[in-house]
Structures are given as structure tokens and as C-alpha cells.
Amino acid sequence: xxxxxxxxxxxxxxxxxxxxxxxxxxxxxxxxxxxxxxxxxxxxxxxxxxxxxxxxxxxxxxxxxxxxxxxxxxxxxxxxxxxxxxxxxxxxxxxxxxxxxxxxxxxxxxxxxxxxxxxxxxxxxxxxxxxxxxxxxxxxxxxxxxxxxxxxxxxxxxxxxxxxxxxxxxxxxxxxxxxxxxxxxxxxxxxxxxxxxxxxxxxxxxxxxxxxxxxxxxxxxxxxxxxxxxxxxxxxxxxxxxxxxxxxxxxxxxxxxxxxxxxxxxxxxxxxxxxxxxxxxxxxxxxxxxxxxxxxxxxxxxxxxxxxxxxxxxxxxxxxxxxxxxxxxxxxxxxxxxxxxxxxxxxxxxxxxxxxxxxxxxxxxxxxxxxxxxxxxxxxxxxxxxxxxxxxxxxxxxxxxxxxxx
Numbered sequence: 001x002x003x004x005x006x007x008x009x010x011x012x013x014x015x016x017x018x019x020x021x022x023x024x025x026x027x028x029x030x031x032x033x034x035x036x037x038x039x040x041x042x043x044x045x046x047x048x049x050x051x052x053x054x055x056x057x058x059x060x061x062x063x064x065x066x067x068x069x070x071x072x073x074x075x076x077x078x079x080x081x082x083x084x085x086x087x088x089x090x091x092x093x094x095x096x097x098x099x100x101x102x103x104x105x106x107x108x109x110x111x112x113x114x115x116x117x118x119x120x121x122x123x124x125x126x127x128x129x130x131x132x133x134x135x136x137x138x139x140x141x142x143x144x145x146x147x148x149x150x151x152x153x154x155x156x157x158x159x160x161x162x163x164x165x166x167x168x169x170x171x172x173x174x175x176x177x178x179x180x181x182x183x184x185x186x187x188x189x190x191x192x193x194x195x196x197x198x199x200x201x202x203x204x205x206x207x208x209x210x211x212x213x214x215x216x217x218x219x220x221x222x223x224x225x226x227x228x229x230x231x232x233x234x235x236x237x238x239x240x241x242x243x244x245x246x247x248x249x250x251x252x253x254x255x256x257x258x259x260x261x262x263x264x265x266x267x268x269x270x271x272x273x274x275x276x277x278x279x280x281x282x283x284x285x286x287x288x289x290x291x292x293x294x295x296x297x298x299x300x301x302x303x304x305x306x307x308x309x310x311x312x313x314x315x316x317x318x319x320x321x322x323x324x325x326x327x328x329x330x331x332x333x334x335x336x337x338x339x340x341x342x343x344x345x346x347x348x349x350x351x352x353x354x355x356x357x358x359x360x361x362x363x364x365x366x367x368x369x370x371x372x373x374x375x376x377x378x379x380x381x382x383x384x385x386x387x388x389x390x391x392x393x394x395x396x397x398x399x400x401x402x403x404x405x406x
Contacts, residue, residue, distance in 0.1 A: 031082045039074035039403035047395035048102060049139045056390055060145045069100040074403070085119040091131075105147050109135035126159040126170075137180070149181035166204075171197040186222040193217040198241075206253075210243035231304045234266040251285040263302045263310075271309045273343050275300035293319040308354070309343030317360075327368050335360040356391065358384040376401040 046067040051057045054064035072095055079090040091113040099105045113131035137148045158172035176192040198212025216237040223233045241259035248254065262274040279297040286292055296316040303311045315337030322330045339356040364378040378399045386392045 031080075033080040033082075035078045035405055037074075037076040037078070037403060037405045039072075039076070039401065041070075041072040041074065041399060041401045043070040043072070043397060043399040044068075045070065045395060045397040047393060048099075048105075049145045050393040050395060052390045052392045065101065068102050070097055071100075072097040087117040089113070089115040089117065095135075102145075105136065107136050107147060107149070109133070111135075123162045124159065125162075126157065129156045130154065137185070144184075146182060146184075148185050151177075151179040151181070153177040166201055168200045168202075169198070170200070171195075187220065187224075187227045189220065189222045191219045191221060206245070206247040208243070208245035210241075212241050212243070214239045214241070232265040232268040232271060235263055235302070237261070237263045237302065253283040255281040255283075261300050271302075271343075273300075273302070273310050275310065275312070289323045291321045293321075295319075303341065308341035312340045312342055314338045314340075315358075329366040329368075331362075331364045331366065333360075333362045354386065354388045354391075356384055356386045356388075358382060372405045374401075374403050 044067070048066060048068050049057070049060070051060070051066055054066070057066050058064050074093065074095045076093040077091070081088040081090075091111070093109075093111045095109040097105075097107055097109065111131065111133035113129070115127055115129040115131075117125070117127050119125040131152075131154045133152045134149060137150045139145075154174060154176050156172065156174035158170065160168055160170040162168045172195070174192075174194040176190075176194065178188070178190050178192075180186055180188055194214065194216050196212060196214040198210060201207075201209040218235050218237070220228075220231075220233045223231070239259050239261050241257060243255070243257050245253065245255045257277075257279045259277045260274065261277055263272060265271050277297075277299040279299065280295065282294045284292045294317070298312065298314045300310055300312050302309065315335060317333060317335035319331070319333035324330060335358075337356075337358045337360075339358075341354040360380075360382045362378065362380045364376060367375045369375070376399075378401070379397070380399075381394075381396045383394045384392055
């Protein structure tokens with residue numbers, strides 16, 4: 001062990017005070033848990049920009065090549081500071097990604113967060129949270145071969161009141177600011193204020209019921225001209241939802257969410273709509289090592305489209321998990337989704353008959369040699385067919401991820 005003598009009396013006092021402070025945190029009511037982590041990811045993607053054809057790729061880059069290898073290095077730090085019933089959480093993460101062919105996409109993604117999980121007595125608790133992230137936008141919906149960095153700022157607060165052992169009332173508010181770096185995407189900048197209030201019931205046997213109302217007030221500060229005229233620059237979306245969870249047996253869990261969705265625009269009443277959404281989820285433990293999950297849904301949501309005002313998404317998925325051993329797990333999934341573009345914007349007499357159909361599949365092998373390390377091999381694929389030109393695409397990707405928590 002290396003010992004460094006402290007000759008200065010002031011330094012000795014400071015060192016002693018620091019040791020005493022840390023000792024008090026560790027041995028009294030406080031606990032500090034700091035977890036650094038490091039990860040590496042090697043990804044092969046055969047259609048990075050989700051081009052619909054080789055011709056589209058040729059027009060964008062002068063080459064029909066669409067595949068690339070991406071290498072990423074991930075550095076993270078999580079710190080939890082618990083003082084009595086209060087918990088302060090700090091997170092920081094940096095991901096450096098390098099593309100082998102499309103080096104214009106090389107980027108360093110960053111995310112930071114600070115949260116306080118507070119509790120007052122036995123019945124009042126909640127969270128104060130602030131976070132910031134920076135990463136490049138994806139290409140699934142906007143297949144423009146450019147690197148657009150997207151900044152996301154979030155601040156939120158929530159409060160819960162357990163007024164009965166089985167009943168809890170809650171309310172929350174979140175402010176979200178989304179900014180795009182490139183000028184061509186500035187009309188997508190948006191400021192959201194999300195408020196939600198509701199009540200939850202949970203029985204000792206696991207049955208859960210919830211009733212909530214969520215409102216999203218959105219503004220697009222940089223949307224002007226034709227974009228503002230077609231899509232509007234301010235809207236209010238409301239969702240009245242009923243959630244239920246039932247456990248008919250120790251192996252089966254059934255969840256459902258029924259909701260009514262409405263959206264109002266400040267200056268474009270012709271784009272307003274209301275619709276009904278539903279989602280059903282079933283989890284079944286086939287054995288102690290095999291779990292099956294099935295989901296079916298039909299949901300409506302607004303869309304910025306010249307002809308349509310909203311989309312109706314209908315789909316289903318099946319996701320089994322097999323814990324082969326205590327260290328090895330195999331996870332897979334298949335899914336299908338139909339998206340219909342509905343409603344009339346009122347600007348054109350022609351109707352929008354666009355329909356998208358997507359088939360997805362994934363398979364992952366997870367190996368955790370120790371409690372602090374994990375290796376994962378993942379395969380993903382999607383095949384989308386669209387009635388609109390250049391909106392169909394297909395991709396396959398394989399990734400190898402290694403991660404270690406110190």
C-alpha cells in the first residue's frame with residue numbers, strides 16, 4: 001500500500017473531515033453507490049438509411065452500397081445517494097460511434113440526468129427529474145442521408161398520495177424541448193408540456209386498475225410558411241385511459257389499456273380528430289425457465305401529412321424468453337403491423353390511400369459470465385411494404401455487445 005504523508009495541518013484537517021463525512025454517510029442513514037461502466041458494440045446494418053431500393057441509394061450517394069459496420073464505445077457512470085428515505089440519482093453516458101463507410105455519420109452521443117426520488121412520511125412520494133441528451137436522429141421515417149443531431153431536454157415532477165393501502169392518487173408535469181441541429185429540420189423543433197393525473201388501485205392478490213387523463217400541449221416555434229399552414233404550429237392532445245391488470249393464476253398475467261384520444265389545433269380545426277385505442281398484453285410462465293408474451297393492439301395517433309390527419313396502427317407481437325441456465329438466456333420475437341393513413345386535411349379533394357405493412361423479427365443470445373458483465377449477440381430484421389413510392393424498405397442487422405459494470 002502506498003502512503004503519502006500529509007505535512008500541512010490544514011490538509012490533515014480537511015482529510016479527516018472528508019473521512020468523517022464519508023463514514024457518517026456509510027454508517028448512519030446514508031449510502032453512496034457509484035457504478036462506472038464500459039461497453040463496446042459492433043453492429044452490421046445492411047440498409048443504414050432505410051432506402052427503398054438501390055436506385056434511391058444511387059441517387060443519394062452515387063453508389064448502390066447501403067450496408068455498413070458501426071463500432072461504438074460506451075462509457076457510463078451511475079451514482080445513487082440515499083439519505084434516509086430520500087434517493088438522489090445521477091447518470092452520465094457517452095457513446096462514441098464510428099461508421100466504416102458512411103463516416104459522415106460519426107458522432108458522440110451524450111446523456112446526463114439528475115433525479116430526486118423523495119418521500120414524505122409513509123403516504124406521500126414522488127420524483128423530481130432533469131435530463132439532457134444529444135444524439136443523431138434515425139432514418140426510419142425520414143430517410144435523408146444526413147447527420148442531424150437532435151437535442152432533448154426534459155424536466156419533470158410527480159407526486160403520489162397513498163390515501164388507502166390499496167389506492168394511490170398521482171399527478172405529474174413534464175416539459176420537453178426538442179431541437180434539431182440542421183436548418184432543414186428546424187420545423188420539427190417542438191416544445192411539449194405534458195400533464196397527467198389519475199388514480200391507481202392494487203389489490204393484495206395483484207389485480208390492478210387505473211384511470212388517468214394525460215394532456216400534451218405542443219408548440220413548434222420554428223414552423224412557419226407552408227409547414228405551419230398545412231400542419232399547424234400548436235396542438236393539444238388528450239388521452240383518457242383505463243388500465244387493468246389481472247392475474248388469474250400464478251403463471252398468467254393479463255393487462256389491458258383502453259383509451260380515447262383527441263387532438264385540437266389552434267388554427268386548423270379541419271385537422272382535429274378523436275379516436276379509440278386499445279392494447280392487450282398476456283404474459284404466461286410456461287415453465288420456470290420459459291416465459292411467453294403476446295401483445296395485440298389497435299391505436300390511433302396524429303400525423304403530419306399533407307393529405308391525412310391521423311394514422312390507425314393495428315398489430316400483434318409474440319416474444320418468448322428461455323433462461324437456459326443462470327448465465328445464458330435466449331430471447332426472440334416476431335411482430336406484424338398495419339398502418340392506415342386516415343382523415344382528410346381539407347386542403348385537397350383527393351383522398352390518401354396510403355397503407356404501410358411491416359413484419360419484424362429479432363433473436364438474441366445473452367451470456368452473463370459474472371454479475372457485473374454481459375455479452376449479447378442480437379439479430380433484427382424488418383420488412384415494410386408501403387403503397388407510397390420510396391416508403392418501403394427492408395433491413396437486417398447483427399450486433400455484438402459487451403458490457404462491464406465496475
